[in-house]
Amino acid sequence: MPVMKIERGFDIAMAARALRRNDPQLGRWMRKIGALPRDPRWTQSFDLVDALARAILYQQLSGKAAATIVGRVETAIGRAKLCAKGLAKVDDPTVRACGVSANKLLALRDLARHADQGLIPSARQLDRLTDQEIVDRLTAVRGIGRWTVEMLLMFRLGRADVFAMDDLGLRKGIQRLDELEQMPTAKQAAERAKRWAPHRTLASLYLWRVADFQG
Template identity: 65%
Template sequence: MPRHARGFDVAEAADWLARRDRRLAGWMRRLGPLEADPRWHRSFDPVDALARAILFQQLSGKAAATIVGRVEVAIGSQRLHADTLGRCDDATLRACGVSGNKLAALRDLSLRASQGGIPSARRMAWMDDQAIIEALVPVRGIGRWTVEMLLIFRLGRPDVLPVDDLGIRKGVQRVDGQTTPPTARALVERGARWAPYRSWASLYLWRVADAAGEGGPTPRSS
């Protein structure tokens, strides 16, 4: 299994997409060039990223950030991990604003991490996208979308297409001038031409949706 680099040549990706999809190319010119995500080159702890993803779920960014800040104070660390989360009992975390379901998810994540069930960032470099998804979705509260956001925004994988993301589907709807968003199956077929740079296409499609007031992703692994 080859080692996967974090990040890719975004100019090459943009050129590929522009040549492969005339309709998307028009929007790319309209929106202008995108920059590579600086997080691709920063070290990160997958357990911490997943814990934050859990805490951010179904909340506004401001409300979630407040809860995360309280948790960091309670555990005495800015690193959310099995050992640090284990410093607080359930009642203390609940007092920080952590819901019962999220608390159960954090405990499950912590248990799996302590048992070596969560691959490190170093280990992920040798895993393909699907292997990472399969390793992480068994964690309570972690779905495929959350892992796809980690793949795109933290690992810089070039060919991820979150077909269940409404923002991307709305973006495709506008690019293609359709009255309804494509189904997930139709999006798989529509997006085949973007490979091997479907992540970069996704970033543009979120921005197309933003331009239409439809909203884009809210990555929870920052």
């Protein structure tokens, strides 16, 4: 039986109505912040290996520092796309000379190995995998954690019901939303988020704004 394609993106207006109805407390913040636009990246094509390689290189670095390193790697491989074939063209010392740590180098090599073996889903395959299947497939790569995949699900694939329980910004948002003295644990945040299903992605987008709201 063929697997149905999962459309990228979701009806933001419909999800917002459901969230306001099911959680008036969040609804008040949503009205204060205003309507959120549809993310244009949901309909943009992208190379998954390139996206994961960049995610690895950006980990635990400032955006400026990571961008500098990514630029050096692009120059070293002679391509703007960090594909498996491009990474295979350069040896370890060359990659390390770009400012890539030993652990990140191992992660990049493991990503390339998975890609060479056909273990990284294509764009078409991604649209036919469930959220959990994508998490399971991609976290098998060294250096790719659940949070990284959850960000991919939210911002590139536009999946509607994703909640990154370990994200500090989301937990801070819940703390402010519920006027808690202490930031909730990851498990407590996940439990709180059940109320927003199946629209947890939009709830998350608002929670990040709640956490940073000034005024």
